[in-house]
Amino acid sequence: MKLYRLETVSWSDSQLLYHALPRIGREGLNLLSPASPYVCIGYFQDVEQEVDLDYCRAHNIPVFRREVGGGAVYLDGEQLFYQLVIRKNHPLVPKEKGEFYWKFLQAPIAAYRALGIPAEYKPVNDIIASGRKISGNGVAEIGDYIVFVGNLIVDFDYETMVRVLRVPDEKFRDKVYKTLQDNLSTIRRELGSAPPRAQLWDLLAEKFMEILGPLEVETTVDAEWRAEADRLAARMMSDEWLFRRGRSQIGREVTIRAGVQVWQKAYKAPGGLIRAILEVREGVIADISLSGDFFFYPAERLVDLERALVGVRVEDVEQVIARFYADYGVESPGVTAADFARTIQVA
Amino acid sequence: MQISGFEFPDDLYYDRQHNWACVEGNTVVQGMTEFGQKLAREIVYVEIPPVGKAVTQGQTFMSMESGKWVGRIPALVSGKIVAVNEELEFEPTLVNQSPYDQGWLVKIEMSNPAELNNLLRADSPEFKAFVEEEAAKYKDVL
Structure with missing residues (x-):
């Protein structure tokens, strides 16, 4: 397995690359961040119900449906993503999902703690600090691989997050905003400032390697991986995929x-x-x-x-x-x- | 029969992914075992595959979400899906509440009934040993 320390990539690559890796039969740990903001919805969600598409269009905020579970999220360059693609039968992979989350969330938890943030695991898939969520995580099974994705949150744009969601009225939006403020924290909020980005990437790499063992570091996307990501883009960036019938x-x-x-x-x-x-x-x-x-x-x-x-x-x-x-x-x-x-x- | 405190009806066939198959003539009804749903935790979404879809034994063909984890379900036999449990679109937790009855997933018309020989029966020592090993491994979760 290699560590792909790609740091800043296009918003679409921040999703396509981890979807592509298992499809070319490759394990890997991606560390990357999107160059521009976008909205990302869960695999089973109905985009028209979850997202204010008119607002997103008017503000050039793209919307993407991932294969990972969970809800609609606003993602931007103030979030550092880790994306682990690992074979289901890898000896380090626990078969039970709670154990899986616990094991691999130790890396971001340790990174937060190294920064002085009292992060802890909250079953089944959350990291909290001082009672507030400070990382979002989810999993997709793709072929013979488990794809585990999550983030370190340096800063969070609460206003835009509540703006991109489809809500019935401003009263409800205000309620969502206040609830988010009360329940989601960031590195900047916890520390009063944000450490240099390179330090955060180093910490993530170091803490994941404490679990996975030493990894060879790559900083670019090779041709095979690029071609698969481009091939996937044709499907995953189509309206047909985005507007796929939601269950609700x-x-x-x-x-x-x-x-x-x-x-x-x-x-x-x-x-x-x-x-x-x-x-x-x-x-x-x-x-x-x-x-x-x-x-x-x-x-x-x-x-x-x-x-x-x-x-x-x-x-x-x-x-x-x-x-x-x-x-x-x-x-x-x-x-x-x-x-x-x-x-x-x-x- | 009961194994490690979980129900495994005698008349069903089982795989090692915690799924069951009930043979009805040339058709198999597939679902998740009581043990499997407990391990999966609360199911929040079930992706219902289209009727008519061809499936292959051991290959995944539908998805379920629990704990922000989108998992894939393998087919217990090869063949064609002839019915799906549409109730799961509205009540995915039926898989948790009634794994052997209302929480069934799909009905598959078998293309090769001999594949049933690849599955396990509840009363086989091999299956009992498998479940006991799994139960011991996940005793903190179950």
Whole structure:
């Protein structure tokens, strides 16, 4: 295995290179940082639900879907990425994911500690310092390889992070911003200043080598690797890949008889997942049950909302729900009348 | 039967990746064992493969996410997917809650039933030894 100390690369290479490495049958540890900011969504996410694409387009912020799990993140040059590509049957690889994370997160934890930041492992895949998250990590299995990616966070642009997310309103955005501020820390926040970048790369290299053993260092991308990354770019930077159907808008319709259907719908609103099971007769709701993991105050009004929707044409649900909200003073942070309507109406 | 405190129904076939296969005529229903789902932790997403997709024994064909880890699931037999558990799109935790029943993953029409001989049975000493070894290895997690 080699250590690829590439330091600053293009934003797209900061993703494509680690996706390409296992595909050319090669292990490696990449240390790199993107030259410009971008948004990166998790493998299973629905980009239109997670990201404010209009804002990103207007501000030239590209959006990328990775094969690694987790959520939408704003990434930029103030984050130092480590990307370990290692064979599943490598003797150092524990088979259980908690053990895997614990083992390889020791490298960034040790790097943080060497800087004087009291970092510690928090199961299953987090690093915290003084109770705040200070590193994001995830894994993808690609072929016979495990791809483990994460970052040291020198500084974090909280404002842009909350701006690139798709949120229902500014109140919700403000809530996300405050929660992020309270729960995510950085090297600069912990130390009051940022150490020289070279020191951070050295520390990461040293601490990973304490786990992996000595590694030969390369500082460039060879032709074979470059060609595979370019080949992957054609697929992973296409709209087809980015807009791949997310799971959260998928619904099912079962026709009981002509004109009578039972629908099962799910929609992930910013405030939580909404589920609806409804019977529809000739386009009119005959019965409906709403559930999910969103907050709805007062909770007992949800049953009243279900009753209010019986007899309503599917295309009219948004107005009815909006009126219901106004009449009863219902509050559901991050879930709007339009979200309920979308749950019901989405194909 | 119970091995190391986990249920392994006698009538199923098993691989060493904690998956099970239930033979129904020329079709196999595939899922994850109770042990496997415990090891995987809470499943948050399941990627449902398309019906009609060809699969090969031992080759991965679908993905699941838990703990920000996108893992791949190997097919227990070769053949063609003839049904998928669409409920998992809405309730991926069915894999955790009901691994042998509502949490099934796919149905595969076998192209070579002789491949079942490559799988293990719950009552075989080899399988029992495998599970006991795994249970001992992961006792802190399980």
